[in-house]
Every structure is written in structure tokens, then in C-alpha cells.
Amino acid sequence: EAGVAQSPRYKIIEKRQSVAFWCNPISGHATLYWYQQILGQGPKLLIQFQNNGVVDDSQLPKDRFSAERLKGVDSTLKIQPAKLEDSAVYLCASSNVRGAPYEQYFGPGTRLTVT
Amino acid sequence: GDSVTQMEGPVTLSEEAFLTINCTYTATGYPSLFWYVQYPGEGLQLLLKATKADDKGSNKGFEATYRKETTSFHLEKGSVQVSDSAVYFCASSGGYNKLIFGAGTRLAVHP
Numbered sequence: 765e766a767g768v769a770q771s772p773r774y775k776i777i778e779k780r781q782s783v784a785f786w787c788n789p790i791s792g793h794a795t796l797y798w799y800q801q802i803l804g805q806g807p808k809l810l811i812q813f814q815n816n817g818v819v820d821d822s823q824l825p826k827d828r829f830s831a832e833r834l835k836g837v838d839s840t841l842k843i844q845p846a847k848l849e850d851s852a853v854y855l856c857a858s859s860n861v862r863g864a865p866y867e868q869y870f871g872p873g874t875r876l877t878v879t
Numbered sequence: 880g881d882s883v884t885q886m887e888g889p890v891t892l893s894e895e896a897f898l899t900i901n902c903t904y905t906a907t908g909y910p911s912l913f914w915y916v917q918y919p920g921e922g923l924q925l926l927l928k929a930t931k932a933d934d935k936g937s938n939k940g941f942e943a944t945y946r947k948e949t950t951s952f953h954l955e956k957g958s959v960q961v962s963d964s965a966v967y968f969c970a971s972s973g974g975y976n977k978l979i980f981g982a983g984t985r986l987a988v989h990p
Contacts, residue, residue, distance in 0.1 A: 768922070795976060806883070806968055806980030807923070820977065855922065859976065868978060870915075870922035 766790065768871035770856050776877045782844035785874045789838070789858030795819075796833055797868060798841050799855040807855055813839065846878045881906045885969050885981035892959055892988050900954040900984045902943075902969035910971040912936075912945055912952040913978070917966045926954075926967070959988045 769788040777783050789796050794815050799807035810829065811821040815836040824831070828847070833839040843850055853875050857868040886901040904910065914926040914936070927936030932947035941956045952969060969981040 804982065806970075806982050807978075808980075809977055812977065857923075867925050867928070870924070872920075872922045 768856055768858055768869055770854075770871035770874055772874055773872065774875050774877075776879065777846055779848055779878055780845040782842065783846055783876060784840055784842045785854050785856075785876075787839045787841070787856030787871060789856070790860070790869055793858035793860045793869070794836070795859045796839050797855075797857040797859075798831055798839070799857065801853040801855055801873070803852070810841070843876075846876075848878050851876060851878045881910070881971060881973050881979050883969050883971050883979055883981035885967075885984050888966075888983070888985040890984060890986045892986070894961055894988055894990050895958045896988075898954070898956040898959045898963075898986065900967055900969075900986070902952045902954065902981060904950050904952065904969075904971045904979075906950075906971055906973075909947070910973065912943070913970040913972075914941070914943055914952070914954050915968040915970060915980075917968065917983070919965070923968065959986070961988045961990055964988045 771786050796813045798810045801807040810824045811831045812819040813833040816833045831841045853873040855873045856871045859868045883904045911930045913928045915923040916926045917923045927938040929936040929945040935944045943952050943954045964987050966983045966985045968983045970978045973979050
């Protein structure tokens with residue numbers, strides 16, 4: 765079974781530029797998550813999709829971050845314009861089971877450096 | 880709000896030493912509890928889980944017991960190996976199938 769795919773793996777941009785990350789979840793997984801992991805911290809949930817609908821985006825900085833999951837499969841997370849504090853690893857995860865207990869499967873992440 | 884607190888790292892051990900990584904949680908309900916591991920250059924992987932009080936999760940020689948009375952889920956292993964070197968994250972489940980992570984504890988095992 766193929767895992768969660770993410771691209772690119774690394775990205776370096778200057779502040780005020782825009783950037784987009786792509787995620788393809790495990791086939792059949794209805795729930796998709798985007799996390800931000802700042803160095804030395806645990807992952808923080810940015811947005812959660814159930815199929816192509818948003819379940820939770822309470823911690824997404826909506827003035828600069830956006831995400832979509834067209835057709836309920838792959839997803840794109842965009843930052844525009846980027847700030848220095850956006851430097852982090854962006855993790856995508858997917859899961860197949862609603863309700864507890866459940867298990868999320870993580871991709872390798874995209875490491876973003878904003879200079 | 881709900882939160883997870885882990886012991887700070889790095890934890891440095893010699894091979895075959897006993898490992899304990901402390902984790903405590905605060906929650907308004909009865910969450911499920913998890914340990915995830917992140918090996919260098921890889922994504923997070925579920926190591927073990929427990930869904931109710933007194934449950935013991937175990938995998939690859941690691942164990943953790945869900946202690947409701949102390950709101951803890953400490954990770955233990957009797958004899959660590961160099962290959963166990965990684966960052967370990969404790970997590971609890973929140974509403975809508977969310978995970979709330981601790982800050983992570985880096986483990987370095989030396990031969």
C-alpha cells in the first residue's frame with residue numbers, strides 16, 4: 765500500500781513570496797490533515813478535511829494560508845505572502861476511521877525555509 | 880484547552896539501557912493516547928496506542944500504560960538499541976479525530 769505522498773520535500777523562498785505544497789493521501793482515506801511543525805515543537809493542526817469539506821480550520825492563519833481538497837482526494841496548501849515565522853515542516857496526514865480510536869498516517873513532510 | 884506535556888530532551892543513553900519518557904495530558908473527556916516516532920528524514924509513524932484507562936499499548940519492545948488517575952502515558956523500553964534513536968511524540972485525541980501533540984523528546988542511543 766502506497767503511503768502519503770508530499771511534494772516538494774524542500775523549499776526555500778524569500779519573505780513575501782508565495783509557495784504551494786501538494787499532498788496525495790493513502791487511497792480510500794476520507795480524512796486529510798495539514799500540520800505545521802516548527803523546529804523543536806510538536807505538530808500543530810492547521811486544517812482537517814473530511815472528503816472535500818473542511819472539518820476544522822480554527823488554527824489556519826486565513827489571511828495568508830489557504831488549502832483546498834478538490835474531488836476529495838489530493839490537497840494543496842498555499843502560503844501567500846510568506847513570513848519568516850512560516851519556516852517549518854509542513855506535514856500531511858490521512859486517516860480512514862471516524863471516531864476513536866483512529867490512526868493517522870503521515871507523509872515525509874515539506875521543509876520550508878523563508879529567508 | 881487540551882494539552883500534552885512531555886519531558887524535555889535530548890535523552891542520551893547507552894545501548895541496552897532502560898528508557899522512560901514521561902508524558903502527561905490534560906483533557907476534558909477521556910481521550911485516546913498515542914506515541915508516535917519520527918526517525919531521521921522520515922514522517923511520523925504510530926508506535927503504540929491505548930484507548931481507555933489501564934490499557935497498555937505495546938510495539939517493538941516499547942510499552943505505555945494509560946493512567947487516568949495520574950493523567951499519564953509514560954513510554955518505556957527495557958533495553959534500547961542504537962536503531963531506536965529518533966524523536967518521540969506523545970499525543971492525545973481531541974474532537975473531530977484531531978491529534979494534540981507534545982513537543983517531542985529526542986532520544987540518542989550510543990553503542
